[in-house]
Amino acid sequence: MTKITRETVTVIMPVLDDWTSCRGVLSELDRTFSGREGRYRVLLVDDGSREPFEEALGDLSLDSIETVEVLRLTRNLGHQRAIAVALSHLAEDPPDRVVVMDADGEDEPRDVPRLLDRAKESGGEEIVFAERARRTEGALFRVSYVLFRFVHRLLVGHGVRVGNFSVVPRRRLRSLVTVSELWSHYAAAVFVSRQPRSSVPCARGHRIDGRSRMNFVGLVMHGLSAISVFSDIVGVRLLIATGLLGGLAAGGMLAVLGIWLFSDLALPGWSSIFLGVLLIVLLQSVLFAFSLTFTILNRRSARGFIPSRDCRHFIDEKIRVPLRTAERGAPGTS
Numbered sequence: 001m002t003k004i005t006r007e008t009v010t011v012i013m014p015v016l017d018d019w020t021s022c023r024g025v026l027s028e029l030d031r032t033f034s035g036r037e038g039r040y041r042v043l044l045v046d047d048g049s050r051e052p053f054e055e056a057l058g059d060l061s062l063d064s065i066e067t068v069e070v071l072r073l074t075r076n077l078g079h080q081r082a083i084a085v086a087l088s089h090l091a092e093d094p095p096d097r098v099v100v101m102d103a104d105g106e107d108e109p110r111d112v113p114r115l116l117d118r119a120k121e122s123g124g125e126e127i128v129f130a131e132r133a134r135r136t137e138g139a140l141f142r143v144s145y146v147l148f149r150f151v152h153r154l155l156v157g158h159g160v161r162v163g164n165f166s167v168v169p170r171r172r173l174r175s176l177v178t179v180s181e182l183w184s185h186y187a188a189a190v191f192v193s194r195q196p197r198s199s200v201p202c203a204r205g206h207r208i209d210g211r212s213r214m215n216f217v218g219l220v221m222h223g224l225s226a227i228s229v230f231s232d233i234v235g236v237r238l239l240i241a242t243g244l245l246g247g248l249a250a251g252g253m254l255a256v257l258g259i260w261l262f263s264d265l266a267l268p269g270w271s272s273i274f275l276g277v278l279l280i281v282l283l284q285s286v287l288f289a290f291s292l293t294f295t296i297l298n299r300r301s302a303r304g305f306i307p308s309r310d311c312r313h314f315i316d317e318k319i320r321v322p323l324r325t326a327e328r329g330a331p332g333t334s
Contacts, residue, residue: 048076180304
């Protein structure tokens with residue numbers, strides 16, 4: 001008789017002190033997985049929390065989720081790098097699917113089955129993202145986000161409507177953890193490495209508890225990290241723009257010289273001032289183009305950070321959270 005193996009799914013969630021929200025997400029995930037075939041586990045990435053998880057997650061009662069583990073990092077790395085460490089850790093013994101989501105409730109647990117089903121339809125070939133169909137943040141954040149998308153499209157050449165909420169199949173996980181850009185920004189690394197991907201429209205939820213720790217500076221840095229992954233594309237686009245600016249300056253200088261030498265339209269002193277300004281613009285464009293070219297070449301030849309090789313240095317320990325269920329009995333017996 002052929003033994004039927006159930007698909008293994010591991011959910012990873014970075015956490016920075018927000019254990020109360022995390023508990024709510026875990027309970028909702030457990031209800032979501034109820035009745036679904038599969039083995040479900042959760043890996044919480046403790047990104048340098050000062051508050052212990054034991055108080056909030058103590059006496060946690062789950063039925064569908066088999067294990068909850070806390071991967072404690074040696075220091076605070078930030079949301080994106082915490083995801084990179086968790087993915088690299090799981091790649092050593094990869095599950096069939098990895099779900100990447102936030103622990104604050106803004107990524108709705110009820111959308112996880114939709115992402116898993118879409119990933120299954122692709123035969124394990126695609127990374128499936130939740131595409132934000134509707135956002136719930138305040139007006140200032142939405143305006144900033146629209147501005148970021150405009151700048152992103154201008155510099156990179158395409159827009160962005162996805163975040164971290166996604167499903168990564170086993171095959172793509174092994175490939176993704178060799179991508180250097182994963183250390184800077186998870187979603188952007190998927191795009192720049194040209195991993196097969198698709199998306200499912202999902203509305204963003206509301207935080208379960210407290211306020212977001214993402215301030216304006218953090219938001220800007222998050223956006224810059226996403227753009228930095230496409231530094232080669234950004235560099236080439238800036239190089240082309242610089243070349244066009246230098247060409248316009250050179251053309252302007254020739255036009256001014258032509259007016260000065262072959263017409264009576266030039267005013268005393270005006271031509272020399274205008275020529276000086278255009279010459280400065282031309283020289284600045286040439287210097288910037290040379291500097292940008294060597295920066296791009298140096299980056300391509302530099303040795304990069306490989307998550308599968310280097311992330312292990314940031315793991316302190318892994319702790320299993322005691323669970324209480326009707327089948328498992330008292331905490332600590334699972």
